[in-house]
Amino acid sequence: MLPERPLSAAFLGAAAEPLRAELGSAPWTLEALEKTLGDLVREAQKAYPTIALGAESFVAYVAPRVRSEVELRQLRAGDVYLACALVARERSALQIWESQLVPSLDPALAKMRLAPERVLEVKQLLRAQLLVGEGSSPPRITSFTGHGDLHGWLRVTAVRAALKLLRREKREVLVDGDTVLADRTSGDDPELSYIKEVYRAQFKSAFQFALDSLSDREKNLLRQNIVDGLGIDDLAGLYRAHRATVARWLAAARETLLRRARERFMQHARIGSAECNSILRMVHSQLDGTIRRRLQSA
Incomplete structure (x- = not known):
């Protein structure tokens, strides 16, 4: 009412x-x-x-x-x-936390192959960080803005908490490798490995959608630059244009590709802008490899 x-x-x-x-x-x-x-x-x-x-x-x-x-x-x-x-520590909300939200983390934590005692430790850590706060810091649940899915936000938060524990103990997370998001091998950063495991299908679909949406010239520019290794001066000669003009074309093509991939990825993965930005920052250094593979197979 x-x-x-x-x-x-x-x-x-x-x-x-x-x-x-x-x-x-x-x-x-x-x-x-x-x-x-x-x-x-x-x-x-x-x-x-x-x-x-x-x-x-x-x-x-x-x-x-x-x-x-x-x-x-x-x-x-x-x-x-x-x-x-x-x-607000409302009674029914706390019951929902224990009966629905915390159990929903199990599939994500299971993919990390954590020992049962580690899973319990992660969940207890989350209770302290998200619902109580640490020192003078407010409960971290206050940073959830409502622009993405709460379950997805909580899953990412839980995985990061688990990875911090594992890194502190200098242990490695055993997850299956994949080449959709990156070219790395089993020496990967654990957080990036987890992202590949959970979001690889959505990322692959979003990236391919964005690539297919580019104009022929935009795709050719990216292919010639990234796959064929042509620099700005080479492209300027090829297109008979000033090198600054070609540089703008190339930057615009890349920006369009990444913007459309980001929008599609957010939509399909059901994550908010902040979570999406965090994921893309982790794979940013490897995007050329992803673009190269997609263009080579196009």
Whole structure:
């Protein structure tokens, strides 16, 4: 049930100044905001009806995590509602954490072939980091913005926690090698190996989709540069264009490829922008190898 006090007042009171200025400047804007917030609360309560969390508290929690009304409309209401309730230590939310969220980590941790005691240690570490916080740091669940899937965000967080434990003990994670995301061998960084294991199908599909969407000239430029090894001066002579022009063409082709691959990857892997950026940073140094293989097989 929604409160009598406008939700927009609670939301704008916690929002950053640019967003307050954007949404609070006209009556019709406030009316639209009120409806959007009401829909968000109803969607969240429908997803987790057992959670007892005030609507005003929820929208005030959401406010600092969005930068525009568009982001607000795209929010995963149920996921951020659950995160908010976990921060508030709401009883039903904590039960959902133990009965649903923590068990959902088992498949990801199983791929790392952790010993049972290590799995328990990772889960306990997550409880401390995400729900309690460390020292003066707030619970890390507060960093979840609701723009991606909570289960996916939690899975990545759990794997990183496990890898930190393994690295501290100077142990290696035994995962199957793969050449979809990188050219490395069994000496791989463990976190990158895990990413290859979990996301390789989605990454391969997204990258191929992006490559197929390029124009013939863009594909030829990338092939001639990366596969054939032609430099900017070589390409400038080949295309009878200034080297600065060719450099812009090449940079634009690469940027288009990576942007489209990123968008497709986020959509298919059901991850948020921050998680996607983290994954792509890990494989950035190896992207030329991926492009080379795709172009050679095209």
